[in-house]
Amino acid sequence: MRLTKEQIAESLIKLIDSGQIKPEDDSLIGYDLSFLEKRIMGIQNAFPKNTLHAIAIKANPLTSILEILKRLGVGAEAASFPELNQALNCNYEPETIVYDSPAKTVEDIKNALHYGVHINADSFAELTRIDEILKTTKTNSTIGLRVNPQVGVGAIESSSTAGEYSKFGVPLTEFYEKIQEAYLAYPWLTGIHVHIGSQGCPLELFKNAYARITEFINTTNRLLKKSGRTINIIDIGGGLPVAYRNEDSPPTIEEFSQVVNHAFEKLEIDDYRLITEFGRYVFANCGWVASRVEYVKHQPGVKTALIHVGADMFVRRVYRPQDWHHDLFVVDKDGRLKTGIDDTPYVIAGPLCFSGDILANHIKLPCIEEGDFVVIRDAGAYTLSMWSRYNSRCMPKVVGYYDNADKVIILKERETAGRLNEFWS
Numbered sequence: 001m002r003l004t005k006e007q008i009a010e011s012l013i014k015l016i017d018s019g020q021i022k023p024e025d026d027s028l029i030g031y032d033l034s035f036l037e038k039r040i041m042g043i044q045n046a047f048p049k050n051t052l053h054a055i056a057i058k059a060n061p062l063t064s065i066l067e068i069l070k071r072l073g074v075g076a077e078a079a080s081f082p083e084l085n086q087a088l089n090c091n092y093e094p095e096t097i098v099y100d101s102p103a104k105t106v107e108d109i110k111n112a113l114h115y116g117v118h119i120n121a122d123s124f125a126e127l128t129r130i131d132e133i134l135k136t137t138k139t140n141s142t143i144g145l146r147v148n149p150q151v152g153v154g155a156i157e158s159s160s161t162a163g164e165y166s167k168f169g170v171p172l173t174e175f176y177e178k179i180q181e182a183y184l185a186y187p188w189l190t191g192i193h194v195h196i197g198s199q200g201c202p203l204e205l206f207k208n209a210y211a212r213i214t215e216f217i218n219t220t221n222r223l224l225k226k227s228g229r230t231i232n233i234i235d236i237g238g239g240l241p242v243a244y245r246n247e248d249s250p251p252t253i254e255e256f257s258q259v260v261n262h263a264f265e266k267l268e269i270d271d272y273r274l275i276t277e278f279g280r281y282v283f284a285n286c287g288w289v290a291s292r293v294e295y296v297k298h299q300p301g302v303k304t305a306l307i308h309v310g311a312d313m314f315v316r317r318v319y320r321p322q323d324w325h326h327d328l329f330v331v332d333k334d335g336r337l338k339t340g341i342d343d344t345p346y347v348i349a350g351p352l353c354f355s356g357d358i359l360a361n362h363i364k365l366p367c368i369e370e371g372d373f374v375v376i377r378d379a380g381a382y383t384l385s386m387w388s389r390y391n392s393r394c395m396p397k398v399v400g401y402y403d404n405a406d407k408v409i410i411l412k413e414r415e416t417a418g419r420l421n422e423f424w425s
């Protein structure tokens with residue numbers, strides 16, 4: 001399910017009317033927080049009550065959003081130590097924070113163990129480091145190992161992580177026994193982590209991955225029996241795809257959870273802690289960007305609308321247009337949907353100093369005039385978080401709203417030139 005353009009336009013009209021877009025705001029980023037809440041509730045309802053839903057901070061690291069999520073009762077997945085710190089600063093309980101990174105330093109590991117967060121090690125070498133540190137350190141942390149189930153790649157290779165080769169995790173086929181030996185050797189190793197990719201992975205791939213993990217857990221737990229220990233923390237990662245086009249029909253959260261349940265029914269343990277790490281599914285469809293059209297340039301056979309966001313916010317879309325897409329529509333200066341189709345196709349170009357900074361190429365749109373807004377849909381995940389400093393443009397203001405913008409909160413003020421100077425100093 002996506003926000004319709006009518007829903008977005010209705011909210012935008014109210015936001016413009018109530019003065020949320022000042023003349024100096026060349027763009028505005030909006031989050032429908034009612035929609036976000038529904039997504040979170042949907043996830044919570046689809047899985048057993050005691051599941052830890054550690055939402056991937058990298059998909060949307062706005063502090064105000066992290067605070068909202070905390071109030072909704074979910075945890076956080078950190079892909080770096082600064083992300084972990086951010087979650088702690090937002091008062092997430094350490095046991096609700098999951099720390100994943102393939103490049104943790106000794107210092108990072110020591111600090112994570114000190115705080116007592118759940119750590120997913122990414123390699124045998126990291127397990128060795130953790131073991132060394134634990135000889136002299138007490139911790140409340142639980143620890144897992146990321147394995148690559150090697151079930152194949154999805155539609156987008158660069159965001160798939162379960163091919164024969166992946167830079168993440170330990171490949172299960174080649175190292176099956178060596179991984180089991182690690183569980184036997186390290187009494188503190190009680191978790192397993194698998195994340196197969198982000199966007200583009202069909203349900204079948206998840207199904208195969210979770211079946212492989214189930215088989216591995218069962219055989220390993222049989223070996224562990226004498227020691228009285230089990231693998232009892234299962235982190236299934238994120239990766240539930242979302243719709244970026246009307247014709248996309250990604251699986252629902254219920255269909256996804258059925259796949260998980262079906263695989264884990266075969267687990268030979270009664271009690272385990274399930275962790276999920278959704279990111280895109282939580283944020284993508286509830287966010288949008290409205291960017292003012294500064295100029296419309298005319299050339300034979302094409303018009304170019306120049307707007308104020310481009311590759312700085314839509315890194316993936318601009319550099320890998322074959323993999324990533326965002327629908328666009330046009331509203332007038334008051335937020336009213338423009339209708340009809342111009343005879344001439346449009347290029348929607350960003351403001352940055354390279355000719356490839358293009359968000360849409362030769363598309364049919366209503367007639368665009370200076371002062372209109374181009375609205376970019378499904379822009380809530382892996383967009384702002386990938387913000388690039390090229391050309392030093394100020395990050396736009398971000399607002400959140402409930403009930404079609406009857407209630408509005410500022411999630412982040414527009415970046416000032418002073419803050420930007422600080423960044424480069």
Ligand SMILES: Cc1ncc(COP(=O)(O)O)c(C=O)c1O
Binds near residue numbers: 100197238279280
């Ligand atoms: C380890 C890990 N967990 C969770 C996620 C979140 O994935 P998604 O946003 O597709 O749900 C990612 C993203 O790539 C990831 O690398």
